[in-house]
Amino acid sequence: MRSAPPDPVTLGRRATIKEVAELAGVSRSTASRALTGNGYVAEPVRLRVRQAASDLGYVVDAMARSLKQQSTRSIGVLVSDLRNEFYANLAAGASRQATRLGYTTMLIDDQGSAEDEMAAVEAFVAMRVAGVVATTVTPDTTRFLLRQRIPVVEVDRRFSDGDCDAVVIDNRGSARAATRHLLELGHRRIALLIDEDDWTTGRERREGYVDALEAAGIPHEESLVVPTGWDVDAARHAAREVLRGAHRPTAVFAANNVLAEGTWRAAAELGLRIPENLSLVAFDDVPWMSMVTPGVTAVAQDAGAMGRAAVQSLLDRIADPDAGTRTVVLSASLRRRGSTAPPADTVL
Amino acid sequence: MRSAPPDPVTLGRRATIKEVAELAGVSRSTASRALTGNGYVAEPVRLRVRQAASDLGYVVDAMARSLKQQSTRSIGVLVSDLRNEFYANLAAGASRQATRLGYTTMLIDDQGSAEDEMAAVEAFVAMRVAGVVATTVTPDTTRFLLRQRIPVVEVDRRFSDGDCDAVVIDNRGSARAATRHLLELGHRRIALLIDEDDWTTGRERREGYVDALEAAGIPHEESLVVPTGWDVDAARHAAREVLRGAHRPTAVFAANNVLAEGTWRAAAELGLRIPENLSLVAFDDVPWMSMVTPGVTAVAQDAGAMGRAAVQSLLDRIADPDAGTRTVVLSASLRRRGSTAPPADTVL
DNA sequence: CGGTCATGTGGCATCGATCCCACAGAGCAT
DNA sequence: ATGCTCTGTGGGATCGATGCCACATGACCG
Numbered sequence: 001m002r003s004a005p006p007d008p009v010t011l012g013r014r015a016t017i018k019e020v021a022e023l024a025g026v027s028r029s030t031a032s033r034a035l036t037g038n039g040y041v042a043e044p045v046r047l048r049v050r051q052a053a054s055d056l057g058y059v060v061d062a063m064a065r066s067l068k069q070q071s072t073r074s075i076g077v078l079v080s081d082l083r084n085e086f087y088a089n090l091a092a093g094a095s096r097q098a099t100r101l102g103y104t105t106m107l108i109d110d111q112g113s114a115e116d117e118m119a120a121v122e123a124f125v126a127m128r129v130a131g132v133v134a135t136t137v138t139p140d141t142t143r144f145l146l147r148q149r150i151p152v153v154e155v156d157r158r159f160s161d162g163d164c165d166a167v168v169i170d171n172r173g174s175a176r177a178a179t180r181h182l183l184e185l186g187h188r189r190i191a192l193l194i195d196e197d198d199w200t201t202g203r204e205r206r207e208g209y210v211d212a213l214e215a216a217g218i219p220h221e222e223s224l225v226v227p228t229g230w231d232v233d234a235a236r237h238a239a240r241e242v243l244r245g246a247h248r249p250t251a252v253f254a255a256n257n258v259l260a261e262g263t264w265r266a267a268a269e270l271g272l273r274i275p276e277n278l279s280l281v282a283f284d285d286v287p288w289m290s291m292v293t294p295g296v297t298a299v300a301q302d303a304g305a306m307g308r309a310a311v312q313s314l315l316d317r318i319a320d321p322d323a324g325t326r327t328v329v330l331s332a333s334l335r336r337r338g339s340t341a342p343p344a345d346t347v348l
Numbered sequence: 349m350r351s352a353p354p355d356p357v358t359l360g361r362r363a364t365i366k367e368v369a370e371l372a373g374v375s376r377s378t379a380s381r382a383l384t385g386n387g388y389v390a391e392p393v394r395l396r397v398r399q400a401a402s403d404l405g406y407v408v409d410a411m412a413r414s415l416k417q418q419s420t421r422s423i424g425v426l427v428s429d430l431r432n433e434f435y436a437n438l439a440a441g442a443s444r445q446a447t448r449l450g451y452t453t454m455l456i457d458d459q460g461s462a463e464d465e466m467a468a469v470e471a472f473v474a475m476r477v478a479g480v481v482a483t484t485v486t487p488d489t490t491r492f493l494l495r496q497r498i499p500v501v502e503v504d505r506r507f508s509d510g511d512c513d514a515v516v517i518d519n520r521g522s523a524r525a526a527t528r529h530l531l532e533l534g535h536r537r538i539a540l541l542i543d544e545d546d547w548t549t550g551r552e553r554r555e556g557y558v559d560a561l562e563a564a565g566i567p568h569e570e571s572l573v574v575p576t577g578w579d580v581d582a583a584r585h586a587a588r589e590v591l592r593g594a595h596r597p598t599a600v601f602a603a604n605n606v607l608a609e610g611t612w613r614a615a616a617e618l619g620l621r622i623p624e625n626l627s628l629v630a631f632d633d634v635p636w637m638s639m640v641t642p643g644v645t646a647v648a649q650d651a652g653a654m655g656r657a658a659v660q661s662l663l664d665r666i667a668d669p670d671a672g673t674r675t676v677v678l679s680a681s682l683r684r685r686g687s688t689a690p691p692a693d694t695v696l
Numbered sequence: 697c698g699g700t701c702a703t704g705t706g707g708c709a710t711c712g713a714t715c716c717c718a719c720a721g722a723g724c725a726t
Numbered sequence: 727a728t729g730c731t732c733t734g735t736g737g738g739a740t741c742g743a744t745g746c747c748a749c750a751t752g753a754c755c756g
Contacts, residue, residue: 014496014497016711016712016713017712017713017714018712018713026735026736027735027736027737028712028713028714028736028737029714029715029735029736029737029738030734030735030736031713032713032714032715033714033715033734033735036713036714038714038715039715039734039735040732040733040734040735041734041735042733042734042735045734045735057495057496059470059473059474059496060474060712060713061415061474061476061711061712061713062471062474062475062476063411063412063414063415063420063475063476063711063712063713064411064415064711064712064713064714064741065712065713065714066411066713066741067409067411067412067415067711067712067713067714067740067741067742067743068712068713068714068715068740068741069713069714069715069741070741072411074454074475081440082430082436082437082439082440082443083433083436083437083440083652085431085433085436088430088431088433088436089430089431091430091455091457092429092430092431092457095430095455095456095457096457096459099456099464099467099468104454104456104471104475105454105455105456106422106452106453106454106455107439107443107453107454107455108443108447108452108453109439109440109443109444111444116447119447120447122407123410123452125407126407126408126409126410127410127411127422127452128409128410128411147405148362148405148407149362261635261639264639268641287609287635287636288635288636288639288640291609291612291636291639291640292636292639292640292641293616293640293641304431364741364742364743365742365743365744366742366743374705374706375705375706375707376706376707376742376743376744377705377706377707377708377744377745378704378705378706379743380743380744380745381704381705381744381745384743384744386744386745387704387705387745388702388703388704388705389704389705390703390704390705393704393705408742408743409741409742409743411741411742411743412711412741412742412743412744413742413743413744414711414743415710415711415712415713415741415742415743415744416710416711416742416743416744416745417711417743417744417745418711
């Protein structure tokens with residue numbers, strides 16, 4: 001029976017700073033100073049300690065550290081659905097920015113459910129995260145975190161106006177620009193396909209649509225605002241209804257990428273050619289919109305930038321907890337593609 | 349000066365179990381038992397403690413708990429690029445499964461960089477995660493974690509054959525099926541567009557392609573295997589080169605969704621009609637492939653299922669650290685769409 | 697009435713890292 | 727010599743929750 005040398009890394013338990021200190025022949029205090037760089041340590045001692053740590057494969061126990069320091073270097077990121085590219089890009093931007101600034105990220109996908117969301121933030125509180133970036137679905141979430149004195153940045157949509165920082169895009173202005181684009185092409189009957197009204201995103205997009213119509217002196221026709229469910233099929237059915245009639249709109253403004261997909265499929269099913277028979281503008285540019293023929297004109301919001309900005313805001317807030325709350329409004333741009341053209345029966 | 353009642357939640361620090369115990373008029377031990385449910389507590393006492401906890405907004409300190417218990421209920425998930433839908437779906441599947449099983453997730457996007465990857469796993473070790481699910485880019489990552497005695501499950505690609513559990517799909521078989529589909533349609537000159545060979549994914553897809561050709565008795569022509577970079581532009585250029593010649597292939601098998609996008613764009617630029625002038629099969633089905641006309645025939649792998657399976661494997665491993673390592677191979681299916689048809693000059 | 701058991705409760709050490717404080721020794725000026 | 731500063735090190739309390747163990751109470755039996 002060969003006996004392997006007792007390798008503290010491969011065999012025993014995980015090394016602690018006490019073991020590092022013993023191996024280096026110093027006290028725990030000195031080892032701690034040598035490794036963290038806080039306080040005096042003679043150079044040769046520092047080297048000895050570092051060597052011992054690496055020999056033992058020592059990695060600091062973040063639990064013990066933050067218990068003592070009463071603070072962590074991690075933030076919580078909460079999104080509604082990672083499978084949706086918008087949230088995925090948002091999360092990626094946030095996570096990378098956090099890493100860059102020396103924080104680790106706890107990311108939770110709450111599936112858009114209020115219950116899961118509350119469970120998620122409880123986990124964040126338990127982990128004593130330094131702050132949270134979230135696309136919430138109820139105002140309770142932010143309220144709960146603020147009661148626990150944990151800074152929050154709401155992203156994409158606002159629920160707690162003024163009570164916390166936020167990062168959003170100019171939904172109203174972008175929706176107005178998209179609608180104006182259609183008006184300038186000569187469209188007069190423009191349908192708005194929209195899934196909800198409770199969040200600032202939906203409400204503001206609708207307001208922007210109305211703004212543009214009013215500015216053009218066009219009466220706001222209630223039947224052209226089409227409420228629908230949140231998934232592709234619901235949107236497809238709703239679009240089919242509104243596009244079937246003889247007096248159908250000449251253009252559709254879809255308030256998000258899912259609704260745009262539904263509209264696109266409905267048009268194909270009805271044999272409507274885009275843009276000859278129907279113009280289409282989408283809110284939220286996603287890859288398929290530039291892959292199809294013709295490409296879909298869309299409002300492009302930079303989700304990654306929103307994530308980065310949110311983390312930046314959060315860390316600013318952590319650095320100065322008493323500053324006034326701030327809302328960062330990012331701009332979005334309209335990407336013109338082939339799906340929008342003057343209506344067939346119009347001469348400009 | 350009005351003096352507000354001293355509200356422990358809104359004002360002071362975060363409540364500790366000691367404060368809960370005092371408010372309930374019991375000892376810390378009893379409070380702990382009442383809240384965790386381990387050990388005897390009389391029913392009225394339990395209620396009093398729970399009430400006190402909720403009055404104070406008490407949330408357990410996960411740091412202190414896991415320091416004491418020497419274990420955590422969180423796992424690390426490491427992916428290469430959240431902006432890529434494949435990884436986003438994988439992460440979503442993993443995260444949801446973990447939540448379902450009572451674990452929290454630390455998710456890190458390492459941008460496909462070996463350095464970031466090592467930093468990420470150091471953070472995981474520091475947080476004392478119970479295990480890690482990762483799409484790694486070097487064998488070092490897994491090795492490092494295993495040395496720290498942290499269970500690892502490699503997903504999508506394997507680097508540490510046999511040393512740890514893994515969840516992959518049947519790349520070779522799926523690539524074989526995709527190639528065979530083209531052969532059955534009558535194609536004989538089939539190009540393979542591929543970006544790398546170092547990972548098991550690329551290597552196995554290539555092997556599957558070769559398998560199918562050999563089985564059909566078709567000589568493997570070296571010039572039809574086209575190596576390219578990893579982004580859309582590189583793929584587009586490479587595809588343009590191979591599709592330009594007179595003696596061009598009648599079909600292209602793109603080894604992932606990015607390469608398929610490049611091929612699609614190159615074909616459009618060259619005025620090649622799909623499927624009349626060129627058939628296209630992709631590995632990894634993504635939404636645009638069913639939005640464009642014609643739809644793109646593709647091997648669909650269920651990334652969410654891979655994430656779920658990986659977390660399941662990880663928790664199995666945590667439950668039984670000494671079991672033999674296991675590799676779960678998920679199947680993928682070929683979705684036939686309009687982009688594949690018999691070559692123009694062939695009569696079947 | 698003493699002993700045993702079941703049911704509850706509290707004291708206290710413990711997890712690992714940090715950091716305040718005390719102190720040692722060296723160098724230097726008074 | 728005494729007092730002072732500067733550099734460097736170690737002792738020990740501390741963070742919050744847990745869970746072992748000892749002990750208290752009451753019921754019940756022999």
